[in-house]
Amino acid sequence: MSSAGVPSILSPAISDSDRSLVRFNFENTYARLPERFYSRLNPTPVADPRLVKINVELARSLGLDPEALASSHGVEILAGNLVAEGSEPLALAYAGHQFGHFVPQLGDGRANLLGEVMGRNGVRYDIQLKGSGPTPFSRRGDGRAALGPVLREYIVSEAMAALGVPTTRALAAVTTGERVFREAVLPGAVLTRVAASHLRVGTFQYFAARGDTEGIRLLADYAIVRHYPEASQAKQPYRALLDGVITRQAQLVAQWVLLGFIHGVMNTDNTSISGETIDYGPCAFMEAYDPAMVFSSIDHQGRYAYSNQSHAALWNLTRLAEALLPALELEAGGAEAALASAKEALAAFEPQFDAARNSGLRRKLGLFTEREGDAALAEDLLERMAANRADFTLTFRRLCDAVTGPAGDEEVRALFADPGAYDSWAAGWSRRLGEEPASGQTRAAMMRMASPTFIPRNHVVEAALDAAVERQDFQPFEELLDVVARPYEDRPDLEWYSTPARPEECVSQTFCGT
Secondary structure, three states: OOOOOOOOOOOOOOOOOHHHOOOOOOOOOOHHOHHHHHEEOOOOOOOOOEEEEEHHHHHHOOOHHHHOOOOOHHHHHHHHOOOOOOOOOEEOOOOOOEEEEEEEEOOOOOEEEEEEOOOOOEEEEEEEEOEEEEOOOOOOOOOOHHHHHHHHHHHHHHHHHHHHOOEEEEEEEEEEEEEEEOOOOEEEEEEEEEOOOEEHHHHHHHHHHOOOOHHHHHHHHHHHHHHHHHHHHOOHHHHHHHHHHHHHHHHHHHHHHOOOOOOOOHEOOOOOOOOOOOOOOOEEEEEEEEOOOOOOOOOOOOOOHHHHHHHHHHHHHHHHHHHHHHHHHHHHHOOHHHHHHHHHHHHHHHHHHHHHHHHHHHHHOOOOOOOOOHHHHHHHHHHHHHHOOEEEEHHHHHHHHHHOOOOHHHHOOOOOOOOHHHHHHHHHHHHHHHHOOHHHHHHHHHHHHHOOOOOOOHHHHHHHHHHHHOOOOOOOHHHHHHHHOOOOOOOOOHHHHOOOOOOOHHHOEEOOOO
C-alpha cells in the first residue's frame, strides 16, 4: 500500500462498478478559444494500466476523491483509456526556441489537456496527461513516456512544491503495460500533471510566427483573465501582462538558484506564463557548488548552466515581448512606442532578480536587515565554496548551527577542502552578525526555513528510479517522496538522503526522456 492507504502498483487498484465515483467537475475555458489554438483528440488507450501513486493531499485540495481516482475506473481515466465526464481532451499548439533555434510548431506531442478544475482555494488548474500517445504535434514521435522520467518529474516537482517554489505538480502516475523505445526498451508510464495553466512563451510565439495578431490578442486576454486579472484594470493591460510575467519569472529563477536547482532545458516552450516551474526533464540539484554546472546531456555549450539561468530567462522574456508587440502597439499608439514600452519592461528583470536573490541570500546568512556589503559577503562565501567544492545545500544548512555558536563552525569547516577558507570568511560574517538585533536562535530559525536539509539528490533519485524500472520495486520511490515532502525538518535517522554522493555514486548527466 502507498503511504496514505491508497493502492499502488504493489497491490491492484480497488474495483468499483459505479463509474460516477470519479468526478472531476471540469470547467473548461481553453476549449472555448478558437480551434487553431489546439487539436481536439482523445488519449490513446494502453494495454494494461496499473496504479503507481495517487497524490492524496493534492487530490483533496482539488476537490477530488483519491479513493475514486485509485479505483479501476479512475486508473483507466489516468491512463487515457477512458474519457472522464466533462473532459474535452486537447493537445495545445505552441512554438518555441529550443537551445536558441526557433521551431515554429511544437505543441503537445505526447500530452492531452483533459480539462480544468477549480481547487478548494478558488484557483483554476489544468489536469493534463503526459505520455498519453501521439498527437498532430508529435513530429514522428511515439507520444509516450518512460517510467523513469515520469517518476523523476513526480519526485522533483513534489520536492519543489514542498520547498515553496511555484511549480506544476504530480497528481498520479500509472504504468501502461507497454514498452517504449529510447536508448533501450523501457516500461511505459503516464503522468497526470496539474498546472495553473500550460500557457508558455512559446504559445505566444506560435501566433506571432504566423502573423496572427488576433490570436496574440485573444491569448493575451485569456492570460490576463486567468493569471493577471489586475492587469485588466491597467491603462495598458498588455504591458501590465508583460510586467507581471517578468516579475514572476525573476522571482522564480531566483528561487531556483537559491536552492542550487538547475532546470536544464530553459527553452521558450518550457517557460510558463503563470510563473511556475514546468517540464522537469534533465533537471538536477547541485551538490558541490559550481556556477558553471550543467547536467543536461544535450546542453553541450552550457547555455542553461546554473549561473546562466537568469540570462536565459531574460532572453526568453525578450522573445515574449517580441511576440506581444502587435498587442502592445494597439495600446501604446504605434510601433515605436510599443518597442520602447517592451524595452522598459524588460529592463526591470535584472534588478528584480538581483533583489530577490540578494534577499534570499541574506535570509540564508541570518541577516534580518539590509546593509551595504551584504551582497559582497554572500558572493565571497560562494566563491570560496566553488574553489573548495563545498556542498551547496549542506553548507547553508550547517550555517544554521554555526550562527548559534562556535561549535557549529566545525561542521561547516569540514565541507571545505581548505577549512581556512571558511574560517577567514566566517570572521567577517561574525562581525556582520554582531550588527544584527536578533538573537542567535531567532536567526537560526529563519535560516532553517531558507536552507533545506533535504533535496532530491541525484544519486538518491537515480537509485529510486533504478529500483522501479529494473526491479519493479517502488518502495525507494515512496520513501524518497516522504523525505522530500518535509525538506526543512532535521531528521537524523535519514542521513543517507542528506549526504552527498560518493565518487562512484555521482550523477553527472541527466536526460529529458523523449
